Amino acid sequence: xxxxxxxxxxxxxxxxxxxxxxxxxxxxxxxxxxxxxxxxxxxxxxxxxxxxxxxxxxxxxxxxxxxxxxxxxxxxxxxxxxxxxxxxxxxxxxxxxxxxxxxxxxxxxxxxxxxxxxxx
Amino acid sequence: xxxxxxxxxxxxxxxxxxxxxxxxxxxxxxxxxxxxxxxxxxxxxxxxxxxxxxxxxxxxxxxxxxxxxxxxxxxxxxxxxxxxxxxxxxxxxxxxxxxxxxxxxxxxxxxxxxxxxxxxxxxxxxxxxxxxxxxxxxxxxxxxxxxxxxxxxxxxxxxxxxxxxxxxxxxxxxxxxxxxxxxxxxxxxxxxx
Numbered sequence: 496x497x498x499x500x501x502x503x504x505x506x507x508x509x510x511x512x513x514x515x516x517x518x519x520x521x522x523x524x525x526x527x528x529x530x531x532x533x534x535x536x537x538x539x540x541x542x543x544x545x546x547x548x549x550x551x552x553x554x555x556x557x558x559x560x561x562x563x564x565x566x567x568x569x570x571x572x573x574x575x576x577x578x579x580x581x582x583x584x585x586x587x588x589x590x591x592x593x594x595x596x597x598x599x600x601x602x603x604x605x606x607x608x609x610x611x612x613x614x615x
Numbered sequence: 616x617x618x619x620x621x622x623x624x625x626x627x628x629x630x631x632x633x634x635x636x637x638x639x640x641x642x643x644x645x646x647x648x649x650x651x652x653x654x655x656x657x658x659x660x661x662x663x664x665x666x667x668x669x670x671x672x673x674x675x676x677x678x679x680x681x682x683x684x685x686x687x688x689x690x691x692x693x694x695x696x697x698x699x700x701x702x703x704x705x706x707x708x709x710x711x712x713x714x715x716x717x718x719x720x721x722x723x724x725x726x727x728x729x730x731x732x733x734x735x736x737x738x739x740x741x742x743x744x745x746x747x748x749x750x751x752x753x754x755x756x757x758x759x760x761x762x763x764x765x766x767x768x769x770x771x772x773x774x775x776x777x778x779x780x781x782x783x784x785x786x787x788x789x790x791x792x793x794x795x796x797x798x799x800x801x802x803x804x805x806x807x808x
Contacts, residue, residue: 503806504784504788507791507792507805507806508769508791509769509784509787510791526804533800533804537794537795537798538763540740540741540744540798541744541748541791542763543741544741544742544744544745544748545660545664545763546660547664549656549659549660549669
């Protein structure tokens with residue numbers, strides 16, 4: 496005959512297992528019958544717990560993207576554009592490039608120094 | 616339509632006169648959509664217990680359905696759609712980790728994040744079980760979800776997860792033992808390893 500531990504391990508792996516040997520053990524052993532009842536009670540809790548309800552907003556369809564959820568690349572592009580509008584860096588960058596340095600006379604000085612170094 | 620046919624001039628070369636292709640395509644599309652709609656709640660739940668993240672679960676299911684549509688010709692029997700989609704979801708979930716390295720998140724943070732969903736049940740004991748499931752290691756949570764949620768047999772779980780039958784039984788047994796202990800059930804009668 497099947498041992499108690501063997502029966503309980505099998506039942507804990509699959510509480511709805513309808514194997515003939517398991518059934519025979521359960522009918523013969525009162526302790527294991529009580530254990531099975533307690534296990535099945537917990538199993539019904541487990542089944543209810545696993546049936547998580549998703550809110551209706553989570554409408555996932557195969558041919559439509561979720562509302563307000565653009566593809567990743569598009570989202571990144573929009574974010575970058577929004578950030579650029581909020582914090583315009585281009586005018587500052589432009590002022591730091593060559594027209595600005597020309598205005599301050601930076602570029603000719605640099606070239607002059609460079610030529611000096613070569614001739615020395 | 617008769618006028619168009621008789622004049623012959625509006626028909627492009629290679630155009631299907633009776634629109635069999637287009638109509639058939641639309642029909643197939645509608646049927647596939649209905650199939651996805653019917654299976655969606657279970658697929659979302661499975662993806663949620665796999666990822667423990669509602670937003671990620673929705674994304675994974677969405678992408679999986681698109682993949683399934685593209686590979687629809689490989690589904691020969693519509694009755695096998697559920698395990699077929701589940702396999703796609705598992706692969707898609709694994710793929711999300713290949714594409715993106717997610718930061719390590721504390722389980723308590725995950726539970727706190729998903730609290731509105733987890734605490735939707737009216738009974739406190741159900742919430743306790745949900746929190747305990749969230750804390751289960753992946754290798755125990757996945758076969759448990761396949762068995763309890765999807766009604767898979769041990770052999771089917773073994774095939775899906777590429778494990779041996781005894782390995783699946785051991786994982787399921789350990790998963791339930793951990794859950795029972797975490798939920799304050801008397802485990803003195805449980806088999807010891």
